[in-house]
Amino acid sequence: MQSALWIWSGVAFAGLLSWALVTWFPEDRTILGIEPYEQIEFEALPADANVADLERGRSYYMQLCALCHGANGNGYGEFSYRMVPKPADLTNIKIMNKSDTELEAVIRDGIKGTAMAPWKKTLDAVQRNQIVGYIRYLALQRNYQANG
Numbered sequence: 001m002q003s004a005l006w007i008w009s010g011v012a013f014a015g016l017l018s019w020a021l022v023t024w025f026p027e028d029r030t031i032l033g034i035e036p037y038e039q040i041e042f043e044a045l046p047a048d049a050n051v052a053d054l055e056r057g058r059s060y061y062m063q064l065c066a067l068c069h070g071a072n073g074n075g076y077g078e079f080s081y082r083m084v085p086k087p088a089d090l091t092n093i094k095i096m097n098k099s100d101t102e103l104e105a106v107i108r109d110g111i112k113g114t115a116m117a118p119w120k121k122t123l124d125a126v127q128r129n130q131i132v133g134y135i136r137y138l139a140l141q142r143n144y145q146a147n148g
């Protein structure tokens with residue numbers, strides 16, 4: 001009887017504690033060091049950017065790509081360290097010089113013999129293009145941060 005009392009008060013206390021933490025620190029939702037709700041830096045964007053598409057792209061990117069390519073696209077995601085070849089830096093000039101069609105095709109078909117899987121079953125063409133838009137944004141953001 002007595003141990004049941006201890007167990008239930010433990011459960012109640014844990015419940016109260018988690019409620020209190022979520023109430024007091026609602027912003028602290030980092031997963032594996034990734035900040036999924038990081039604000040988009042609007043100053044880095046061209047005036048005609050479609051922010052709604054960008055938000056979708058960011059959501060997919062953070063869930064599916066960031067673990068390898070890194071939250072900021074530089075290729076140093078949590079999973080990247082023991083990978084050969086390493087995940088590409090998506091913010092470099094090589095990527096910036098590729099067309100949207102080329103990038104969308106890589107995301108669709110993957111790269112054989114590497115960890116870069118085909119995403120055609122997971123993401124439709126619209127979603128893949130939203131991610132391409134987000135990759136472009138990551139490159140812009142990196143330039144913007146480097147050059148002020």
Ligand code: HEC
Nearest residue numbers: 064065068085086087088103106107111114115116119131
């Ligand atoms: C499991 C790890 C992993 C995940 C997850 C992953 N990638 Fe990759 N990706 C790689 C690797 C490794 C390469 C580099 C292959 C190479 O060097 O040939 C790559 C290459 C690429 C390239 C080609 C770069 C170039 O040079 O042309 C693009 C674009 C890309 N990834 C985008 C994405 C997107 C978008 C997602 C999410 C939908 C994603 N990747 C998810 C590992 C990953």
